[in-house]
Amino acid sequence: MISFDKVTKRFGSNLALSEVSIDCEAGTVHAITGENGAGKSTLMNLLAGVFSADGGEIRLRGEPISPERPADARRLGISTIFQELTLLPNLTIAENLFLGREPLRLGMVDRASMRRQAGSMIARLGSSLDVDAYCGDLSVADQHLVEIARGVSVDADVFIFDEPTAALNAPEVEKLGELLAALRASGKLVFYVSHRLDEIFRFCDRVSILKDGKHVETRPTQALTRDELVSLMVGRVLSKFFPPRPARPDGAPVALSVSGMRVREDSPQVSFELRSGEIVGLAGLEGQGQRNIIRALSGLEPVVGGKVTKGSETGPMPLGPDVVATARAGVGFVPEDRKTEGLYLPLSIDENITLGMLRRLPIWQLVKRRRDVIEELMGRLNVRSAGARQAVGELSGGNQQKVMIGRWLASGIDVLLLEEPTRGVDVGAKAEIYGLLREFANAGGAVLTVSSELLELLGLCDRILVVRRNEIVAELDGARAAEEEVMRYALMGRAEAGVHANA
Amino acid sequence: MLDLARGSRRTGLSPIVLVLPVALFVLLYLSSGTFRSLENLANVNSQVAALMIASLGQGIVAISGGIDLSVGSVMSLTSAILVTADPAWGVPIALAMGAAVGLVNGFGVTLFKVHPLVMTLATMTFVQGVALLLHPVPGGEVPGYLRALAVSQVAGVPAAFFWCGAAILLAWHLLGRSRFGLRTYAVGANPVSAGRNGIAVTRLKVACFVLCSLSAVVAGIFLTARVGAGDATMGAPYSLDTVTAMALGGIQLAGGSGSVLGIVAGVLTLGLISNGMNLMGVSPFLRAAVTGALLLVAIGLQRREAIGA
Numbered sequence: 001m002i003s004f005d006k007v008t009k010r011f012g013s014n015l016a017l018s019e020v021s022i023d024c025e026a027g028t029v030h031a032i033t034g035e036n037g038a039g040k041s042t043l044m045n046l047l048a049g050v051f052s053a054d055g056g057e058i059r060l061r062g063e064p065i066s067p068e069r070p071a072d073a074r075r076l077g078i079s080t081i082f083q084e085l086t087l088l089p090n091l092t093i094a095e096n097l098f099l100g101r102e103p104l105r106l107g108m109v110d111r112a113s114m115r116r117q118a119g120s121m122i123a124r125l126g127s128s129l130d131v132d133a134y135c136g137d138l139s140v141a142d143q144h145l146v147e148i149a150r151g152v153s154v155d156a157d158v159f160i161f162d163e164p165t166a167a168l169n170a171p172e173v174e175k176l177g178e179l180l181a182a183l184r185a186s187g188k189l190v191f192y193v194s195h196r197l198d199e200i201f202r203f204c205d206r207v208s209i210l211k212d213g214k215h216v217e218t219r220p221t222q223a224l225t226r227d228e229l230v231s232l233m234v235g236r237v238l239s240k241f242f243p244p245r246p247a248r249p250d251g252a253p254v255a256l257s258v259s260g261m262r263v264r265e266d267s268p269q270v271s272f273e274l275r276s277g278e279i280v281g282l283a284g285l286e287g288q289g290q291r292n293i294i295r296a297l298s299g300l301e302p303v304v305g306g307k308v309t310k311g312s313e314t315g316p317m318p319l320g321p322d323v324v325a326t327a328r329a330g331v332g333f334v335p336e337d338r339k340t341e342g343l344y345l346p347l348s349i350d351e352n353i354t355l356g357m358l359r360r361l362p363i364w365q366l367v368k369r370r371r372d373v374i375e376e377l378m379g380r381l382n383v384r385s386a387g388a389r390q391a392v393g394e395l396s397g398g399n400q401q402k403v404m405i406g407r408w409l410a411s412g413i414d415v416l417l418l419e420e421p422t423r424g425v426d427v428g429a430k431a432e433i434y435g436l437l438r439e440f441a442n443a444g445g446a447v448l449t450v451s452s453e454l455l456e457l458l459g460l461c462d463r464i465l466v467v468r469r470n471e472i473v474a475e476l477d478g479a480r481a482a483e484e485e486v487m488r489y490a491l492m493g494r495a496e497a498g499v500h501a502n503a
Numbered sequence: 504m505l506d507l508a509r510g511s512r513r514t515g516l517s518p519i520v521l522v523l524p525v526a527l528f529v530l531l532y533l534s535s536g537t538f539r540s541l542e543n544l545a546n547v548n549s550q551v552a553a554l555m556i557a558s559l560g561q562g563i564v565a566i567s568g569g570i571d572l573s574v575g576s577v578m579s580l581t582s583a584i585l586v587t588a589d590p591a592w593g594v595p596i597a598l599a600m601g602a603a604v605g606l607v608n609g610f611g612v613t614l615f616k617v618h619p620l621v622m623t624l625a626t627m628t629f630v631q632g633v634a635l636l637l638h639p640v641p642g643g644e645v646p647g648y649l650r651a652l653a654v655s656q657v658a659g660v661p662a663a664f665f666w667c668g669a670a671i672l673l674a675w676h677l678l679g680r681s682r683f684g685l686r687t688y689a690v691g692a693n694p695v696s697a698g699r700n701g702i703a704v705t706r707l708k709v710a711c712f713v714l715c716s717l718s719a720v721v722a723g724i725f726l727t728a729r730v731g732a733g734d735a736t737m738g739a740p741y742s743l744d745t746v747t748a749m750a751l752g753g754i755q756l757a758g759g760s761g762s763v764l765g766i767v768a769g770v771l772t773l774g775l776i777s778n779g780m781n782l783m784g785v786s787p788f789l790r791a792a793v794t795g796a797l798l799l800v801a802i803g804l805q806r807r808e809a810i811g812a
Contacts, residue, residue: 086695086699088700089759
């Protein structure tokens with residue numbers, strides 16, 4: 001039905017997909033899996049018309065296709081249930097389900113038939129949602145359900161489910177399984193993007209594994225065990241550009257202590273300590289709660305219960321859900337999206353750094369640009385620019401990130417929280433950023449980072465905490481941990497991974 | 504508990520939006536004998552008609568997530584065209600002009616990604632200039648048939664009533680019942696999601712601006728015909744008055760929410776304030792100050808819950 005033939009896609013200098021060739025047959029549920037950033041979603045987005053391929057060919061029943069927009073893909077008979085929600089909050093469920101293909105009667109939207117059909121579409125998924133409810137009033141899980149109902153109601157031959165179960169509960173996942181079986185029985189091709197092993201084995205006939213944008217294997221799921229599948233997903237080579245890890249003294253003071261914190265009402269408690277001089281990474285598959293933990297610590301997101309305290313010379317001090325107070329206490333936060341949440345793009349490098357240094361001063365303080373400090377810092381950070389007065393928005397991603405980190409270093413913090421420390425950063429600058437972080441830790445600072453690139457965490461961190469479903473399921477020594485071990489905990493959780501480790 | 508201020512997710516209607524014009528009406532009805540007279544009520548109706556027609560257009564743009572400041576200038580230029588062009592061609596030329604302004608606004612906002620405020624500020628200034636060039640001094644003769652359409656009465660009901668009624672019905676059909684309306688709400692809430700659902704976002708936004716300019720032309724025709732003379736600045740207050748009516752009607756400029764009922768309520772509130780204070784002999788300057796204060800109170804009481812991004 002669909003063949004990918006040497007499909008290649010780049011984003012800037014980053015090769016997201018490299019000559020991927022997969023053949024997929026009608027009447028099958030075909031899983032696409034791999035680690036974070038392996039290229040699963042990119043491959044599907046090419047088919048869905050979100051991106052266009054840079055090389056190779058996608059064929060539908062032997063005919064080459066190149067959908068430029070989601071609407072093109074839909075016309076070709078390819079329906080996509082996107083991972084992110086595309087429902088309109090101010091439309092009802094029925095209206096959302098039929099948006100773009102509203103039934104008409106006498107030139108007007110035929111609400112009666114729309115509501116009737118919507119009702120049966122929702123019922124098919126085993127739900128009893130009111131089709132007149134506004135989607136903005138629904139829970140996230142219910143919104144996903146509506147999204148799925150819309151996707152499968154399209155008259156298409158190929159269906160793409162991109163991580164559909166991320167927000168669903170067990171009974172809904174069950175219904176989804178029935179739906180997939182029905183689609184298979186009627187001769188459709190279903191792509192199922194997921195890294196949930198149990199669902200891959202339960203729902204899917206075949207599985208294609210991607211790794212670093214390359215196609216590793218496609219096999220019938222029956223011919224695979226869970227262990228084999230995990231082994232196929234991991235096994236990349238660790239690059240050599242990580243700074244050496246110094247031996248950690250045992251009695252280093254606690255820099256940040258988290259006890260009994262919960263990110264959501266129903267999530268398990270999280271407790272850990274961050275000590276001076278160490279770099280700790282939170283690992284896990286995307287959307288498992290690592291991000292919420294670090295955002296909660298930075299004061300950006302509220303937490304449910306628990307206590308966060310920061311160690312200092314004068315004794316522990318409690319931190320609350322308040323970004324300003326947290327920064328004042330000496331905890332810096334580098335967000336994933338530095339362009340909108342971190343830097344002041346139109347301002348120059350020295351202004352950006354100066355803004356960090358002003359942190360503890362009253363607002364009427366005269367702004368002095370400490371040229372000497374800034375020059376020294378820029379030299380240490382190795383920021384490549386046309387000078388300190390250049391606007392930060394004109395710098396490359398790597399240099400922007402260095403300025404972002406530099407701003408915190410200049411402000412004299414002792415705990416640094418980072419999300420995706422090297423996203424959108426080229427390889428050379430990555431090594432420099434790792435060096436900076438290690439230097440900061442060696443000088444007595446403490447670093448906690450979240451990254452979707454497991455290899456980065458393995459290379460950089462002293463300790464790795466594996467997060468799964470908002471819970472820390474394992475604590476591993478960064479120097480000794482293997483990729484496969486981390487993935488096992490991330491994919492299977494504590495109990496099952498433990499069993500396999502003992503076997 | 505009924506929350507007086509909470510607006511519905513889609514319509515933006517809250518009790519306060521609807522209660523305000525009714526309360527004003529009752530208040531004026533009880534306190535002023537002049538207000539009660541049929542003559543004055545007809546007067547309110549015709550004062551309000553132009554604002555009503557223009558505001559319905561503004562409302563469509565607002566729901567799609569935009570704003571159109573050129574409404575007033577388009578009304579002014581319409582007035583100038585009607586008294587300078589050949590009587591038979593005045594109306595078609597004005598409509599063509601309106602469509603052109605709408606297209607320029609729409610394409611500027613969509614294809615060239617100019618912020619609607621800046622884009623329509625530019626066309627507002629440009630069109631105002633053209634209107635003054637064309638007809639610098641107020642005056643001139645309005646074609647007789649237009650005059651008749653605007654001021655005559657049918658069975659005692661003033662023509663303005665029918666102009667308003669037709670505009671409200673058309674807007675209600677477009678926004679409430681047509682495919683176009685549903686998609687306008689969708690685009691106003693989130694153009695990216697709407698695009699993923701297969702909606703031609705650019706085309707729809709352009710259509711909204713064209714409809715808005717066309718409604719401004721119709722408002723301009725009515726106003727010119729009622730006054731009986733051309734005036735190249737007669738529309739000037741309407742650019743912002745329509746936006747005030749939006750706000751009083753519970754429509755948030757973020758897009759995705761609003762309703763014809765809300766617009767009607769907003770326009771009536773604004774019209775009753777002016778008329779009432781006029782009757783009480785309040786200075787026009789104080790009237791402006793009171794309108795501003797009322798606007799602040801009204802929107803302050805509404806829950807600020809933006810839908811659009």
